[in-house]
Amino acid sequence: MRVLVIEDYEPLRRSLARGLSESGFAVDATGDGKEGLWFARDEAYDAVVLDLMLPGMDGLSILRRLRDEGKTCPVLILTARDGVPDRVHGLNAGADDYLVKPFAFEELLARVNALVRRKYEVHANHVCVGGLTIDLNARTASRPDGEVALTATEFGILQLLALQPGRVVSRTEITEHLYGFDGEPNSNAIDVHIAQLRRKLEADGDHPRCIHTRRGMGYILLPPDASESDTRTTACDH
């Protein structure tokens, strides 16, 4: 999942970027308002963390511009102003959430995760495909016989597929959501990660395949016995 942080106070920006990337997000960060707008406009971010007082262009203007241009990326406003009018103003300008400084990083993370889930219209904190359960909060994948150990990138790919079950996700899309500007992978890196992921999830053939390749289009997460037309995930067994 990819997050954009627009915050002008450098120590905070640095810590946010570090914390979010350690939590499995691909993070782009900037301290300048105009640059922030430029990023947010061009990239498909899963969430934007936006400070209000910014050099170049203030946060509310950025938000209004994005909404006017029809951009729907979820925006979490981060500000030191805690008055009710300030919150109302921010939410009315098109923000999806509002967090007042100082805050616990845990809470910011939870809110960002919630925004991401909402973006993909998933309301539970886990997704089940066949026998595979993907816990979005704990960032784990498990089979009935136990947890599958995944790297951050592998889980990232699985999460992206799981959030859009039955939808074909292109390679470009995976690249866009998994890497910030700093970490553009080479062209077959995704294929390599997918191969690794399949190997772990299928346990070398002990489990049926759930990540399918649509040649020339991308990848799709499907229950093992699902037909082509049935693109819905099955309910979890509890």
Added chain:
Amino acid sequence: MRSLKHTLIGWVIASVVVLTSAAGAGFYLTARAYLIERFDDDLEERFELLASSIEYEMGELDLGFDELEMDDFGERDGDDEADEDEDEDEDEEDEDEDPLSYLVIATAKGTAYRSPTLGSDGLLPSATTEDPEWLDLPDGRRGRVYTQTFDPQVDFGDTVLEWAEHVLALDVSRHDAVTMSIARDTRELDTALATLRIGLIVGGLGLAAVMSWVVAYGVRRGMRPVDGLARRLARLDASSLDEPIEPGPLPAELRPIVEQYNALLSRVGQAYARERGFSADVAHELRTPLAGLRTTLDVAMAKPRTPEQAAEVFGELGEVTEHMRTLVEALLRLAALEAGTLEDPPGTVRLDEEVRRVWRLVINNGVSHRVFESELTLDADAPIATRPGLLELVLRNILHNAAAYVDEGGTVTIQTTMDDQRVRVVVTNTGSTVSGEDAARVFDRFWRADTSRAGTGRHCGLGLALTRSAVHAMGGTIRAESTAGGSFTLAVTLPRKSQA
């Protein structure tokens, strides 16, 4: 406490009482004069009637008023003696009796007639009077008397024979003049006047009472807007600073008060909003580094860290706390400056030396990593009496500002001049991004031309606000100017002799 209402009511009622009394007295005196005149007219008319009935006939005085209605003279059957006997018994009844008249007719030869009402020996004054006059009558009553002397007609008879007889018999010239006094008691008049007096007093009191009530009611009613205004003002508190009182329905007298009040309210409201804005700014400025501190800690503690990572985190935390310290200190200094409680004893310095010293400090502190030229023209070489601490703060801030914002390869120009009254420091740097309109805003608290430098710990957005407060505390002025070419100038003018 003096009450406007009571003062008004008091004055109006006092005026009503005085005016009513004056009007009553005036009316009474006019009515009295008129009644007395009518009384006198009657008296004189009666006199004329009686006088015309007196004539000399054959040398004898003939009173001849027997046929006239003369009841009030006591011309009746009853004797004097009988009257005297009953006098005491009738005293009380006298009060209700008809008014009496009195008459005395006298000639040089003696009294010719005395009306029975005068009793046995009562007389009336015999001096002639122009008009009727007051007198006390012999029986104790009060009345008015009219006395005149006149020559009665002479009856010469109806025939020539009688006339001749008459002339032959008597010497016409021997007919004496007659002095006649007529008086009438004024009981009726007095009663009428007494009734009038009572009427006027009772009426006057009643009128005063009614007027007082009307005035009190009117004043209370008229003052109702004042009470209403007082109640509205009592309901106001800090949250209603932006709700002015509508002067529309108020009377004209209260309008200027309310308008003044509204103007004051709006000024207070603005100051209040400014302070509230400042507090919000302070909160903002402190919350942001606090958020940095907390997030850095939260993230650092989420995982086990290597010593190198830990050292990096500590460095970051140190940077944030240094920023917060600078900010808090600047805020405290600003508050102390604005409250005038900053301790700074006066002293004497040479401005050129001081500028050179502070400039060296600023350069050595490594404010800017850029390469730039500096041109110093320092002419103020005489000592000036000032507050050295404040002066240093001002110089440090304006020189620091120039060094921090000058562009790569640009120039900082520092100039000091002096005359008899003032010293002047002008600092200009090239490469400024402050627009002409924003030049005056550089003194606003937390205003930044380039907020991206906020995080360095040195630019808390208070430096120039502090500078301005310090310059004002020293009795000087500071001005900022920005030209299109990107050169930014700060000019400080200070008095040569320290104020205060």
